[in-house]
Ligand SMILES: Nc1ncnc2c1ncn2[C@@H]1O[C@H](COP(=O)(O)OP(=O)(O)OP(=O)(O)O)[C@@H](O)[C@H]1O
């Protein structure tokens with residue numbers, strides 16, 4: 001079975017924290033590939049994405065560029081509605097029966113994992129790979145046992161960058177160089193995203 005990590009996110013915009021998380025998981029857990037899955041409507045975010053789905057997908061394409069192990073998967077943008085991971089995994093397992101999926105998440109998402117839609121069912125079909133994030137406590141002890149058993153923690157050089165910070169920097173006319181790949185930065189500037 002080929003091992004695939006699913007790196008879901010709002011990617012508004014994608015940044016080096018996402019890319020380093022994906023690469024760290026791929027390398028340490030021996031994944032064959034990581035698929036980047038931009039959400040249409042992220043279930044637990046308090047606000048809708050600022051950039052359109054099309055723009056966020058284009059930034060993902062530009063960020064992963066020609067990396068041989070990375071792939072963009074617009075399945076949630078095509079499905080529309082709320083982007084529940086259980087629906088994505090069900091569709092992907094049907095479409096790719098010869099692959100085994102692991103869901104890659106940062107510490108903030110680990111802490112609300114028990115609240116995800118149909119989480120017990122989701123946990124029967126996938127494992128989870130967790131990455132620490134500066135400023136966010138990774139609280140695995142308070143997860144139910146069935147989730148703790150399915151979750152592996154992976155190390156990564158800690159990066160405090162967030163999409164919120166990138167958007168705020170754009171709005172303030174500040175530099176986002178070296179926080180996002182240059183092709184993403186150029187796309188943001190050319191399209192005046194986030195007030196840039
Ligand atoms: N710097 C980072 N280090 C580790 N994981 C990260 C980092 N940034 C994001 N992630 C993880 O990547 C996934 C997608 O994140 P998302 O697209 O919401 O980015 P974000 O930076 O958290 O966005 P926002 O600031 O808009 O909330 C989540 O699982 C999140 O925890």
Ligand SMILES: O=C(O)c1ccc[n+]([C@@H]2O[C@H](COP(=O)([O-])O)[C@@H](O)[C@H]2O)c1
Nearest residue numbers: 008009010042043044083084085116117
């Ligand atoms: O399925 C759920 O209930 C669920 C709840 C919260 C987050 N997710 C997924 O987790 C990924 C990261 O979410 P976010 O909000 O940090 O961009 C993204 O793929 C979301 O669809 C999924």
